Amino acid sequence: MTSRRFWRRNGATGWALSAPATLAVIGFLLIPIGAVIAGTFMDPRGVFAPYIAYFNSGFRTTVLFRTLQISAITTIISLIFGFMTAYVVSRAPGKLKSLLIVAAVFPLLTGVVVRAFAWLIILGRNGILNQTLLGLGIINEPLEMLYTQGAVVIGMVYLFVPLMVLSLVGVLENIPKDVLQASSSLGASPMATFWQVLLPLAVPGLIVGAVLVFTGSFTAYATPQLLGGERQTVLATLLQQRAMVSFDWVGASTIAAIMTVITITIVLAMSHVARRINPMAT
Amino acid sequence: MMSDRPHFLLIVVAALVYLFLMLPLVIVVGAALSDTTYLTFPPQGLSLRWFENIFEISAFRRTIITSLQIALLGTLIALLIGIPAAYALNRFRVELPKWLGTLFVLPILVPEIVFGFALLKSFTVGTGAPIFLSLLIGHTLIVLPYVVRVISASLASFDFSIEEAAISLGSAPVKTFFTIVLPNVRAGVIAAFILAFITSLNDVSVSLFLTGPGISTLPIQILAHVEQFFDPTVASVSVLLMFLTVAVMAVVERTLGLTFLAK
Numbered sequence: 001m002t003s004r005r006f007w008r009r010n011g012a013t014g015w016a017l018s019a020p021a022t023l024a025v026i027g028f029l030l031i032p033i034g035a036v037i038a039g040t041f042m043d044p045r046g047v048f049a050p051y052i053a054y055f056n057s058g059f060r061t062t063v064l065f066r067t068l069q070i071s072a073i074t075t076i077i078s079l080i081f082g083f084m085t086a087y088v089v090s091r092a093p094g095k096l097k098s099l100l101i102v103a104a105v106f107p108l109l110t111g112v113v114v115r116a117f118a119w120l121i122i123l124g125r126n127g128i129l130n131q132t133l134l135g136l137g138i139i140n141e142p143l144e145m146l147y148t149q150g151a152v153v154i155g156m157v158y159l160f161v162p163l164m165v166l167s168l169v170g171v172l173e174n175i176p177k178d179v180l181q182a183s184s185s186l187g188a189s190p191m192a193t194f195w196q197v198l199l200p201l202a203v204p205g206l207i208v209g210a211v212l213v214f215t216g217s218f219t220a221y222a223t224p225q226l227l228g229g230e231r232q233t234v235l236a237t238l239l240q241q242r243a244m245v246s247f248d249w250v251g252a253s254t255i256a257a258i259m260t261v262i263t264i265t266i267v268l269a270m271s272h273v274a275r276r277i278n279p280m281a282t
Numbered sequence: 283m284m285s286d287r288p289h290f291l292l293i294v295v296a297a298l299v300y301l302f303l304m305l306p307l308v309i310v311v312g313a314a315l316s317d318t319t320y321l322t323f324p325p326q327g328l329s330l331r332w333f334e335n336i337f338e339i340s341a342f343r344r345t346i347i348t349s350l351q352i353a354l355l356g357t358l359i360a361l362l363i364g365i366p367a368a369y370a371l372n373r374f375r376v377e378l379p380k381w382l383g384t385l386f387v388l389p390i391l392v393p394e395i396v397f398g399f400a401l402l403k404s405f406t407v408g409t410g411a412p413i414f415l416s417l418l419i420g421h422t423l424i425v426l427p428y429v430v431r432v433i434s435a436s437l438a439s440f441d442f443s444i445e446e447a448a449i450s451l452g453s454a455p456v457k458t459f460f461t462i463v464l465p466n467v468r469a470g471v472i473a474a475f476i477l478a479f480i481t482s483l484n485d486v487s488v489s490l491f492l493t494g495p496g497i498s499t500l501p502i503q504i505l506a507h508v509e510q511f512f513d514p515t516v517a518s519v520s521v522l523l524m525f526l527t528v529a530v531m532a533v534v535e536r537t538l539g540l541t542f543l544a545k
Contacts, residue, residue, distance in 0.1 A: 011374060011377030011378060013370070013374065014370040014371075014373065014374030014377050014378045015370075015378070017366040017367065017369060017370035018366065018367040018370040018371065018378070018382060020362075020363040020366070020367075021363040021364055021366070021367035021386060021426060021430070022367070022382065022385060024363060024419075024422070024423060024426070025385050025386065025388055025389065025423065025426070026385075028401065028405065028419050028420075028423055029388060029389055029392070029397060029400075029401075029423055030388070031404065032397075032400035032401055032403070032404035032405055033392060033396060033397065033400040035400070035403075035404045036396075036399065036400045036403055036404060081295065081299050084292050084295045084296060084299075085295065085296040085299045085300070087288060087292060087296075088288050088292050088293055088295075088296035089296065091287065091288050100300070102531070103300060103303065103304065104303070105531070106307075106527065106528075106531065107303050107307065109480050109484075109527045109530070109531065110307065110484075110520075110523065110524055110527055111483070111484030111486075111501055111523060112484065112486055112501075113484070113486060113501045113504045113505060113520075114310065114504075114520040114523055114524070115306070117310065117504070117508060117516055117517070117520060118306035118307060118309060118310045118520075119306060120508065121306075121309055121310065121313055121321050121323070121517070122306060122309060124321075124512075126320070126321075126512075127321075128309060128322070128323045131322070158302070158303070158306065161299060161302075161303065162303060165299075190289070215393075218393075219393035219394065219395055219396075219487070221395050221486055221487050221490065222486045222487075222501070222505065225505065226505070226508060236393075236395045236487070239395060239396075239399060240395070240490060240491075243399055243402070243403075243491065244490075244491065249403060252399060252403075253399075253403070256393075256395075256396040256399050256400065259393045259395070259396055260392055260393060260396050263391075263392065263393050264391070264392070267391060
């Protein structure tokens with residue numbers, strides 16, 4: 001009898017069941033991050049003093065723009081190659097397609113440190129690429145490839161292409177084949193079908209993929225740390241240095257606030273755009 | 283009729299992308315097996331001595347244990363609080379506000395490195411909590427979104443009228459949940475467990491701030507080691523982690539089919 005009364009279909013049970021998870025997120029994530037951001041506005045030097053100090057420093061503004069630049073380049077490269085690869089994967093016959101999907105999932109499940117380390121072996125001064133080029137007599141001196149922006153971008157593209165491929169395969173498979181067949185049977189060339197039918201239908205998926213890759217590379221730590229070093233300091237590595245090496249908590253909090261605001265703005269703006277283009281997309 | 287086969291050049295590009303994805307991992311495996319004291323590929327002389335070396339370095343031994351403990355405990359706690367939340371989100375969809383679903387996605391929406399720093403500054407330093415506890419809380423939260431999302435996806439296709447039928451026939455709600463609802467989303471729970479475990483095991487950005495004297499996780503130890511030594515030990519640890527991933531993927535393949543992870 002009591003069980004039946006307990007089962008009354010009301011929100012209270014729902015709230016009670018979700019309470020532990022809700023309180024955990026609020027107590028350990030929202031409040032700590034809120035406190036960090038709020039703290040930056042309580043500086044004795046003035047309300048916006050830490051931000052004025054940040055943008056007055058040539059080095060720190062360079063770091064911000066470098067981070068944005070690396071993320072933008074990574075996103076564009078991942079979009080282009082991810083889309084072409086996803087297109088081929090989505091057209092592959094059944095067995096091969098599963099194999100290709102597994103081959104894209106595997107690097108994703110391998111940790112970021114391992115994947116950055118792989119490029120350290122390849123691009124290092126005594127790395128495999130230099131050894132090979134020297135051995136073939138193409139170069140006489142080892143090339144300085146590590147600790148360049150190029151090295152960071154390669155490491156980031158390596159990190160995010162599988163993510164792009166997997167999310168775009170899903171998008172491309174959801175486009176009904178009939179639509180493409182209709183287009184070609186009405187006389188459109190394969191190129192016209194691709195540019196005028198397939199691509200526009202894939203745009204919401206491309207936006208979602210782009211947001212994932214951009215925010216992912218904007219906040220990545222291990223890859224720029226290992227492949228970029230101090231010469232290619234980005235926001236994430238600067239935040240770690242400020243907090244753990246210089247113990248500059250205000251500086252670190254300011255960087256944290258800037259990263260949070262930029263990330264959330266991009267996510268919200270782009271999901272708004274994606275929804276306007278295709279109301280069916282979530 | 284348009285041929286279903288993509289353009290030749292596209293196939294070439296896709297093949298090159300896959301080569302780009304696979305080759306570095308092959309190189310890591312090769313470097314790990316090399317008998318040399320420096321990293322090289324192709325391996326010169328095959329040897330497993332760098333694998334033995336992992337367990338001879340006490341920092342690696344210790345961090346492997348810490349990482350496994352944190353990943354296991356964090357995942358279990360996330361399931362413990364995430365499953366009821368996912369159930370409530372689906373069962374009481376009308377009664378609960380929409381933002382509650384968004385709240386559970388927040389840990390992957392905010393930059394992980396910001397979360398790690400905030401947890402250190404506001405919680406660990408603020409309350410003087412032990413590092414292990416902070417690590418556990420941090421990892422539980424970063425895997426919570428995966429748990430809630432994957433199990434919600436499973437529950438979305440569950441017909442709740444079955445549950446109501448059981449209850450109206452006299453089964454207690456809690457018992458009904460365990461005997462009717464949970465078995466129906468078993469696949470989702472397994473997938474959530476695996477995704478969460480691997481995510482926790484590989485995490486860098488949160489653990490980065492939550493290390494102290496004598497306590498650290500494996501990825502942080504790898505980062506520290508790489509910055510000092512350029513020997514194949516890290517390659518061997520990487521191969522060890524890859525083996526673990528392959529094992530986990532094999533389990534997923536057996537139980538659910540791998541395309542499940544692509545969704």
